[in-house]
Amino acid sequence: MTADQDLSDEIVATVRQWVERDVIPNASEFEHADEFPEAMFEQMCEFGLFGATIGIEYGGLGLDITTYARLIEELARGWMSLAGILNTHKIGATMIERYGTDEQRQRYLPQMVDGSFRAAFSLSEPDAGSDTRALRCKAVPDGDEYIINGTKMWVTNGVRAKLVMLLARTPDDRITCFLVEKEPGPSHGGISVSRTIPKLGYKGVETVEMSYVDHRVPAAAVLGGDEGLGQGLGYALSALELGRINIAARAVGVGQAAFEAAMRYAQERETFGQPIIGHQAIAFKLSEMATKLQAARLMTYDAARRYDSGERADMEAGMAKLFASEAAFEIATDAMRIHGGNGYTQEYPVERYFRDTPLMIIGEGTSEIQKMVIARKLLERYPAT
Amino acid sequence: MNVVVCVKQIPDPADPGELDPETKTLKRDSKLILDESDSYGVEMALQLVDAAGEGEVTLVSMAPNNEVGGLRTALAMGAASAVLVSDEALAGTDALGTAKVLAAAIGRTSPDLVLAATESSDGYTGTVPAQVAELLGLPSVTFAKEIAVDGGGVHVKRQTEDGYDSVECPMPCLVSVTAGVVEPRYPSFKGIMAAKSKPVDEVTVADLGIDAGSVGWAGGGQEIVGIEPAPARESGEVIEDEGDAHERIVAFLDELKVL
Ligand SMILES: Cc1cc2nc3c(=O)[nH]c(=O)nc-3n(C[C@H](O)[C@H](O)[C@H](O)COP(=O)(O)OP(=O)(O)OC[C@H]3O[C@@H](n4cnc5c(N)ncnc54)[C@H](O)[C@@H]3O)c2cc1C
Numbered sequence: 125m126t127a128d129q130d131l132s133d134e135i136v137a138t139v140r141q142w143v144e145r146d147v148i149p150n151a152s153e154f155e156h157a158d159e160f161p162e163a164m165f166e167q168m169c170e171f172g173l174f175g176a177t178i179g180i181e182y183g184g185l186g187l188d189i190t191t192y193a194r195l196i197e198e199l200a201r202g203w204m205s206l207a208g209i210l211n212t213h214k215i216g217a218t219m220i221e222r223y224g225t226d227e228q229r230q231r232y233l234p235q236m237v238d239g240s241f242r243a244a245f246s247l248s249e250p251d252a253g254s255d256t257r258a259l260r261c262k263a264v265p266d267g268d269e270y271i272i273n274g275t276k277m278w279v280t281n282g283v284r285a286k287l288v289m290l291l292a293r294t295p296d297d298r299i300t301c302f303l304v305e306k307e308p309g310p311s312h313g314g315i316s317v318s319r320t321i322p323k324l325g326y327k328g329v330e331t332v333e334m335s336y337v338d339h340r341v342p343a344a345a346v347l348g349g350d351e352g353l354g355q356g357l358g359y360a361l362s363a364l365e366l367g368r369i370n371i372a373a374r375a376v377g378v379g380q381a382a383f384e385a386a387m388r389y390a391q392e393r394e395t396f397g398q399p400i401i402g403h404q405a406i407a408f409k410l411s412e413m414a415t416k417l418q419a420a421r422l423m424t425y426d427a428a429r430r431y432d433s434g435e436r437a438d439m440e441a442g443m444a445k446l447f448a449s450e451a452a453f454e455i456a457t458d459a460m461r462i463h464g465g466n467g468y469t470q471e472y473p474v475e476r477y478f479r480d481t482p483l484m485i486i487g488e489g490t491s492e493i494q495k496m497v498i499a500r501k502l503l504e505r506y507p508a509t
Numbered sequence: 510m511n512v513v514v515c516v517k518q519i520p521d522p523a524d525p526g527e528l529d530p531e532t533k534t535l536k537r538d539s540k541l542i543l544d545e546s547d548s549y550g551v552e553m554a555l556q557l558v559d560a561a562g563e564g565e566v567t568l569v570s571m572a573p574n575n576e577v578g579g580l581r582t583a584l585a586m587g588a589a590s591a592v593l594v595s596d597e598a599l600a601g602t603d604a605l606g607t608a609k610v611l612a613a614a615i616g617r618t619s620p621d622l623v624l625a626a627t628e629s630s631d632g633y634t635g636t637v638p639a640q641v642a643e644l645l646g647l648p649s650v651t652f653a654k655e656i657a658v659d660g661g662g663v664h665v666k667r668q669t670e671d672g673y674d675s676v677e678c679p680m681p682c683l684v685s686v687t688a689g690v691v692e693p694r695y696p697s698f699k700g701i702m703a704a705k706s707k708p709v710d711e712v713t714v715a716d717l718g719i720d721a722g723s724v725g726w727a728g729g730g731q732e733i734v735g736i737e738p739a740p741a742r743e744s745g746e747v748i749e750d751e752g753d754a755h756e757r758i759v760a761f762l763d764e765l766k767v768l
């Protein structure tokens with residue numbers, strides 16, 4: 125669905141205003157303390173961000189992906205972690221809306237619109253990241269239940285989530301997605317948070333290791349019901365395709381913040397009798413940063429627009445993710461260099477951008493994996509004759 | 510309880526405003542937005558109606574070119590409907606003329622309470638609310654920093670230079686609020702969507718039964734004889750510390766009689 129432009133602009137402008145007033149002045153403090161931003165989270169719930177793309181029939185807003193990407197960009201311009209609080213939830217909701225049974229959609233989606241019932245997405249394991257097919261977490265049927273055993277890595281929002289989209293292997297050696305309900309907190313039934321992973325950036329939102337020991341879920345927890353058996357990886361990878369537009373938008377947001385900081389600083393800081401932007405080496409750096417940012421933004425919007433209009437966007441989403449994440453990292457690095465010694469301190473926000481941007485290169489498929497995806501799509505689109 | 514909030518739609522203060530040398534007034538041909546000063550009145554009204562458990566918030570605005578941008582923001586916050594007075598005959602209307610128009614528009618409903626801001630962000634004469642109250646024959650309380658309603662009246666904490674006055678006033682009445690009376694909410698996405706279909710009653714001077722000659726340039730009781738750009742601020746004195754900086758700062762503050 126495509127919302128009308130005015131409405132989309134107004135929604136984005138409202139979030140932007142909030143980010144400028146309430147997020148930007150406070151983000152670094154929460155980030156340095158690695159503290160969950162409770163008040164910011166509540167405002168995100170009040171806006172309706174958690175149900176932004178969920179269908180109207182489930183009480184969501186049914187917003188289009190282009191608007192969603194612009195919202196992610198605004199959030200990330202303030203603080204990337206806010207986009208992270210939202211992201212796994214959005215992946216979960218998309219998977220349920222697309223692949224869930226009627227009953228699963230009716231059960232979960234209406235609860236998921238207001239942010240009180242949030243989802244985590246749990247595919248990665250200690251020995252299965254890029255190589256998703258290597259995952260080992262086991263789900264063994266037992267009567268009308270499944271018994272789950274295994275260790276999952278990198279579960280963002282794992283503690284606070286009430287629903288985990290869990291990818292596990294059944295005895296027939298196929299991968300299935302389970303809707304695992306839990307209470308927020310360090311443990312629930314056979315599930316326990318074995319470790320909170322200390323990170324370079326992306327702080328304030330938890331990323332954890334979760335262990336499952338003989339944890340039982342009902343057979344009805346299989347996403348998509350009987351038809352969903354063995355389809356888990358396909359479901360997850362297809363939701364991640366949308367996730368790539370989202371990561372690209374995040375990169376554009378952090379890139380924008382870093383560029384703006386550099387632009388400001390270059391006009392304030394004087395050396396050799398003039399603002400440093402007067403030195404061509406600095407001015408050219410800024411020109412390149414702005415150009416990369418513009419390209420990243422246009423690629424992201426283009427992928428989103430294609431997705432919204434029902435065109436194929438798989439390759440374009442991968443390209444946008446690849447380009448925007450690498451661009452954001454370069455822009456953040458240059459912004460830090462333009463800040464000189466100040467860029468290396470916690471007194472300016474560029475150190476945060478510098479620590480946050482590498483995640484976009486790694487998460488939801490590294491740059492190398494994006495290139496593999498793009499190459500595969502290229503072969504599909506340009507078959508040898 | 511029904512509350513009317515006067516909301517002024519103004520040029521975006523983020524874009525540098527421009528004065529029209531012909532009319533000697535602010536150019537208002539760009540898109541107008543909700544005056545932030547009025548977002549406090551809107552929030553206060555929403556909270557009072559919510560506490561009362563019944564009633565609605567209605568907005569009243571006078572603005573050129575059928576502008577609804579600022580009204581939509583206030584509707585998105587939760588107001589139920591709006592009355593917009595827009596008419597070419599209003600070009601050049603001064604504060605008293607504005608008050609006549611607002612009073613006539615408010616008079617068509619019979620609210621229990623009328624809220625306005627203490628002063629607008631662009632014109633800031635701070636005279637419109639009291640004039641509206643006078644024209645409607647309502648008591649008015651100014652500078653409210655807190656408002657509570659019980660029985661048939663309002664209890665207002667009225668900001669003063671060295672504290673506040675507690676004032677009680679029977680309803681219906683008009684109260685003008687200060688920034689900080691409440692923290693205005695951000696509109697939710699649902700609110701923004703719903704605002705698109707909330708009613709905005711667009712009326713003209715004639716609809717209000719106002720004689721066009723009593724408003725606009727014709728009705729102006731004041732004339733702007735000249736406009737000048739504000740003088741650039743002079744740079745302050747920079748005190749370089751040569752061991753006596755503290756003494757010189759103390760002497761400076763002493764001179765200002767702030768110590
Ligand atoms: C902060 C954070 C949060 C995360 N949150 C989540 C989450 O919520 N849910 C979730 O499921 N996962 C999450 N992840 C996991 C993330 O998706 C993986 O880390 C990522 O996919 C990379 O996998 P890996 O770490 O195992 O790296 P590896 O797969 O071990 O890759 C190591 C390096 O080898 C390269 N490489 C691998 N295979 C190839 C190949 N075939 N050809 C060329 N190069 C190759 C990679 O590009 C990379 O440079 C998160 C990760 C981080 C850091």
Ligand SMILES: Cc1cc2nc3c(=O)[nH]c(=O)nc-3n(C[C@H](O)[C@H](O)[C@H](O)COP(=O)(O)OP(=O)(O)OC[C@H]3O[C@@H](n4cnc5c(N)ncnc54)[C@H](O)[C@@H]3O)c2cc1C
Nearest residue numbers: 515516571600601604625626628629632633634635636637
């Ligand atoms: C010479 C001159 C020419 C003008 N030309 C025009 C014109 O062409 N078009 C035009 O629309 N206006 C015009 N105005 C009106 C002007 O912009 C103000 O609306 C009016 O003078 C009120 O003054 P203020 O902003 O100082 O109000 P204040 O007394 O400072 O306002 C206090 C509060 O009263 C309420 N209020 C004030 N004005 C309005 C309003 N318009 N609608 C709703 N609530 C309001 C708000 O709550 C506001 O915060 C003109 C004014 C002058 C003096």
